Amino acid sequence: MQSLMLIISFLVLISALMVILSEDMVHSALFLIFSFGGVGALFLSVGAQFLGAIQILIYTGAVGVMMLLMIYFTSKEGKSIKREGKYSGIVLVGLLGFLILYPSISITREVGGTKGLTQNIGRLLFSDLLIPFEVISIVLLSAIIGATYIIRREDH
């Protein structure tokens, strides 16, 4: 299992590097999707099965397809990667990364071994982490309402 984990980590890192190195936008997206899937496999290999399956389902399946569709619908030439707002983007990603990384490290420590099984995650989500869980669902709801509003406004 240890060697399997090493191989997967190596593949994830290589494909994450290829996301920024490859010049074709679709290739970047596909490498990113592959690294999402690799992270899911990492979760599976440490025994956090629920997290692994959800990672593959949400990131590889849903987010990945959305990303590919967005590239298809928005890019006129299909190939060029725009570099506007690079520095503000880096700052934003750094801040967001810190915000996301800090709790996720502690969560990863929590879910290793048998703690990552479905029942335990469910118990955690609906007892200790109930308020964050509900807040996240409200954030998602507001995002959906916002997207619908933007589409409607362009209609009329």
Place this chain on the structure above:
Amino acid sequence: MNLVELFNYIRSDPLLWGIIAATVFLVYVFSIGGLSIWIERKWAGLLQSRLGPTRVGPFGILQFVADLIKLVSKEDFVPPDGDKKVFKLAPIVLVSTLIAAGSIIPFSPSLIGSNVNVGILFLIAMFSISPIAVFMAGWGSNNKFSLLGALRNIGQMLSFEIPLSLSIVAVVVMVGSLRIKEIVQAQDQIWFFALQPLGFVVFLLAIHAEAGRTPFDMQESEQELMGGWNVEYSGMRFGLTMVGEYIHLILGSMLVVLLYFGGWKSFGFLPPVIWFIIKTNIALVILMWSRWAIPRFRIDQIIDIGWKYLLPLSILNLLITGALVSMGWFSWI
């Protein structure tokens, strides 16, 4: 090291055992897939007053072998203006994820690749990767028809995955476990299609649309799109896309049997594995039936079925199931 020791060694290593289970599933799918192609062609002939294949072997039963040889020996054409690497990789991604999904299917209480804790969720996760493979095929072909077919396929898969998952969740809520083995064992007294009629109908329609079979095959409608996202493929790569479609269908019929018709639960006088295979093939034939009986829907009709009917129905089914479970109606399961 004798055979028993070797078997026990392989059994104790989850990685080795998983690889072997996936290989067994692959062999099963190829043989059943070939056979089901023959059954489908014969039956299509029957329904349309033709004979179907007759020349190769008795009753044309070896026709799929001839088809396979033809596919292998044909030129593997790659469109020169397309994205070659992505084009070549797409069928491999499609088939390998579906085979990985097959490695957790329990054929009998003991014959099971990986009895993972998340079970059915892993299967849905593997299903959710196939739109990416389809997009890769459509994009790599550099062809309007392929890309249109791929986009239709993705829209359809995304809209039907939600009712599919919600109808599975209703079963999971009833059983209280995601493990497919425990879902089957819970059907000791009564098969779940009797307890979940609404969920069963939603699941059947959604799995039909997921596999992209004829009433729902907007993505590869021959008359408008010349065959959809796999139109540029030839040779064995085209064969792999067809195999992917059939594995989708076989996995779908296995899920129907496992979730709603008691899996390997038997009426005696045959081992459970045989019962599971018999039930799966009955479900497979019924799933294939509609291809020759019902004409194709329009794309707006398909999206309407997904979002306006199946999604509310599956939510309603989940609500009813949840209410009954919380009132303790299914405590005997």
